[in-house]
Amino acid sequence: MRINLRNMHDNQAGTIASVKVAGELGRRLRDMGLVPGTEIKIQGRAPLYDPVALRVMGATLTLRNNEADYIEVEVE
């Protein structure tokens, strides 16, 4: 099943299916390894539920929810 990263719940894991954004944000996401095929796991959210922290290739990254919107994830 394919869902938006924003809608994933804590500790849910999945594989990035697509990252649909160009420009600076797109580049930043790719620089951090957020490309199709990468496995991610939601590690938690900030006290105000935004930004979100995820586990990618053994490191922890943070994204704002409106940035996570561009990422589709294939989950079980």
Place this chain on the structure above:
Amino acid sequence: MAPTVALAGNPNSGKTTLFNELTGSRQHVGNYPGVTVEKKEGTYVRIHDGFRLHIVDLPGTYSLTAYSLEEVVTRDFLVNQKPEVVINIVDASNLERNLYLAIQFLEMGIPICIALNMIDVAKKRGIKVNAQKLSFLLGVPVTPTVARSGKGKKELMDSASQIAREPHQLTPLKISYGADIDPVLSEMEKEIADRHFLTDTYQARWIALKYLESDQQIISKGQKVNPDLSSRLKEMVRKVSHHLLNTLDTYPEAMIADQRYGYIKSILKQGVIHHKYDRNRLYSSDRIDKVVTNRFLGPLIMLAVIAGLYHFTFTYSGLPVGWLENFFDWLGSTLSAALPEGMLKSLIVSGIIDGVGGVLGFVPLIMFMFFGIAILEDSGYLARVAFMLDRIFRIFGLHGSSVMAFIVSGGIAGGCAVPGVMATRTLKSPRERLATLLTVPFMNCGAKLPVFALLIATFFAKYEAAIMFLITLGAWAGALLVAKLLRVTVIKGAATPFVMELPPYRMPTFKGLAIHTWERTWQYIKKAGTVILGLSIVLWAMMTFPGLPESKIREFETLRQAETSRVPFAIAAELEAEQEGAELSGPASSLKEKLQRIDAAEAEAGLRNSIAGRIGGALETVSKWAGFDWRTNIALVGGFAAKEVVVSTLGTAYSLGEVNPEETGSLSETLARDPGWSPLLAVGLIVFTMFYSPCFVSVICISRESGSWKWGVFAMAFNTVLAFVLAVLIFQIGSAFGLLVN
């Protein structure tokens, strides 16, 4: 000249630690030409043969695109300065993503050697990396290192020296970017090579690649050199983009990045890396985060940490600040006794020593503050603070990391805007950073407190705590709203992506902390010290010249003589021969008091007649809208030097002689009696003091940190206008409704 070695790598890869380890104290910090990105350089000396290498620490980057200033600086340095070798530091525990940068160096054809850093951390996490295999597959030397302990340093520098000594052209790495891009890329490469388009600085294939990645820096360079060819290349890119969007729903730059990661994966799969555990397993760092960024505990812990930082800085710096103050007092009084009465003495004591002393007095405070921030930064906690607070600060067009600067500047009353402005260096997003550094001076720094204390004690003694709390809230509200205003007007622009790494918690090394603290402190002393000397002299001159006319001075002298002649000679002689600390008889001390009153009146007249006094008088025509008279005006002009000067200048203007900002009893009584003063005026003055121009040390720091005097001038003008409008509104509305008029 010694060969140049550049250190490059991702943020948090241990690059700075390695730099410190290699160069020790033989380093200095500057800026890259025209930008505020720090440039660290140093010398590495090999112990056994004295072989020297010039080491440049490049800014930490994840990639070599041209989006951030750090990336542009890194790329320009590599292309223009052509270092003999680049040491690419990669985090062994996070190899896959770190190699993304390494691949880009190889694509550029830059001679690199890889430091496989934090190999100990990787091992602990059950990650085994085969350095030899990696070296073989990438075709560059790979040395396992532990920067914190210096392990592998010698081997790393040996392989770097070898490359530096035997320069050889590296063939740029050619990766396949897929069936859609490859043919276009070759075609573009051929066109570029045939026409020698930018090829004296870059490789043809790399230029083509940058066109495909729509790299603005390279495209605009190309546009200048050969607009025809540049347009043709752009057209080719447009076609392939169109095709990719239609068939695969992707962009060329995304495709290229995917293929780079694919290439890295294919290398790692050939037995380079072996994971003993699941990669997403939680480590101790994550367990700490479960508590530290917890929905309920997180904010509480953050408050405690911030309060701790505050307490640490302002309590422990008190002692050395006191020593420095005593030293400058001692210097002032010694010189004052040694120099003959006159202009020179006044210039040296009141102008230079008070001015420069005032600036240097901040140094211990700044050192403590930077030390505290360095601990939070190096340990990784600062990134968590940004993570937790981003949602709130984003509303105002700022970034989660802005909070530190606000707190340091006096977010809890009593900070200082100077280290606050400098603390914005931890912010990596340029627009958010500028908005932060322009608004931090609104916070209630320690120097504004005596002004508030005086006015509150005089007019609102009963509500002291409540008013102080309101002032703090007002400062925050003002700063955040102005930040928002700036972000939708002069610093317009979309939010910089927040995408950020939460580095694992690490114990900071003392060496790292010490170097961090010292280099920032030294920059403050050097840059602020020189400009401030000049400005102190100007301000002193404004409050001294042209002085009183001869006739006036004689008038005061006659008054003094009249007082003295009114008492028996013995009493005057007793006063004349007064010893420091000795008891005076009743009549003698009453004579002394009378004489001091005359001196104070003379000082008042002198100040009224000085340039500053005349400016204050001239400003009355405008300032009367807010209810400020010439005395308040001069005090506020003086407050530009340092806010606490407002109190001492008010003292002089009210003929009280020098008023110690800590003991304002008599000034308070004078203001309470003065019919020109009312609680309403006091509120207006408090608000004005909160928001008007930052003191000049802050203005200098703002100019320096923003990279332009324009912003320093903007802060002075904008803040003063804003403060004045608020003060006028308070005074006029209050007067109209008869509020707080007594």
